[in-house]
Amino acid sequence: MNMDQLKRQAAARALEEVRDGMQLGLGTGSTAKHFVELLGERVAAGLKVIGVPTSEATRADALRCGVPLTTLDEIDHLDITVDGADEIDPELNLIKGGGGALLREKIVAAASDRMIVIADDSKWVPTLGKFPLPVEVIPFGLGATRRAIEKAFAECGVSGQMAVRKAKDGHVFVTDGGHWIVDAQLGRIVDPPGLAKALSAIPGVVEHGLFIGLASSAVLAGGGGIRVIERRKPKGDQE
Numbered sequence: 451m452n453m454d455q456l457k458r459q460a461a462a463r464a465l466e467e468v469r470d471g472m473q474l475g476l477g478t479g480s481t482a483k484h485f486v487e488l489l490g491e492r493v494a495a496g497l498k499v500i501g502v503p504t505s506e507a508t509r510a511d512a513l514r515c516g517v518p519l520t521t522l523d524e525i526d527h528l529d530i531t532v533d534g535a536d537e538i539d540p541e542l543n544l545i546k547g548g549g550g551a552l553l554r555e556k557i558v559a560a561a562s563d564r565m566i567v568i569a570d571d572s573k574w575v576p577t578l579g580k581f582p583l584p585v586e587v588i589p590f591g592l593g594a595t596r597r598a599i600e601k602a603f604a605e606c607g608v609s610g611q612m613a614v615r616k617a618k619d620g621h622v623f624v625t626d627g628g629h630w631i632v633d634a635q636l637g638r639i640v641d642p643p644g645l646a647k648a649l650s651a652i653p654g655v656v657e658h659g660l661f662i663g664l665a666s667s668a669v670l671a672g673g674g675g676i677r678v679i680e681r682r683k684p685k686g687d688q689e
């Protein structure tokens with residue numbers, strides 16, 4: 451089974467949790483796209499749900515697949531968000547934002563009763579950090595923000611090269627919110643909650659790709675089948 455088939459399997463398993471009448475957060479990326487497509491098939495067959503997309507790309511996919519959409523201004527909570535991840539550790543801390551959608555993804559996940567992370571099992575790691583950590587920044591004063599980020603890294607016992615993300619055409623990548631992303635090659639993040647807190651305190655940082663205490667469960671598809679890992683601590687508990 452190839453990687454794409456594994457991603458679809460994980461998406462199909464998460465779809466089993468969806469019930470009639472649910473309000474859903476719709477993630478971004480190649481794995482979440484499978485979920486949106488499979489959800490669209492169920493909607494065509496009569497399932498009544500409404501979704502909030504986490505990116506303009508997912509909005510377009512959802513519309514193409516016939517999934518009705520709303521916003522967090524029109525509804526006050528979401529039952530489940532289903533989203534992919536770039537790395538998942540045993541505490542269900544995540545690195546997200548490889549596709550640049552981390553800000554909306556975090557807003558949507560935080561507004562959800564449950565977040566189900568779907569992935570092929572290559573995303574499962576003992577320690578976060580091999581995947582470059584995306585930090586979404588305001589372009590104004592970027593030099594000062596980068597220095598503050600470096601200081602936060604040092605205080606949290608990590609270091610590594612930082613680079614402003616480029617799009618495929620060579621221009622700076624601009625997020626749906628009009629911001630830039632700095633990717634940091636940290637290798638090994640020893641204290642993800644501590645680093646998350648330090649980055650969130652920097653004025654020029656809009657958001658970062660560490661998702662701490664947000665995932666309720668992870669559905670991992672691999673050669674040996676599907677594993678569902680439930681979070682042991684209540685949602686939002688970072689200790």
Ligand SMILES: O=C[C@H](O)[C@H](O)[C@H](O)COP(=O)(O)O
Pocket residue numbers: 477478479480481482533534535536545546547548549550551552555
């Ligand atoms: O910004 C993108 C998101 O955080 C994605 O969920 C993440 O990058 C995983 O994407 P994929 O399912 O394509 O590996």
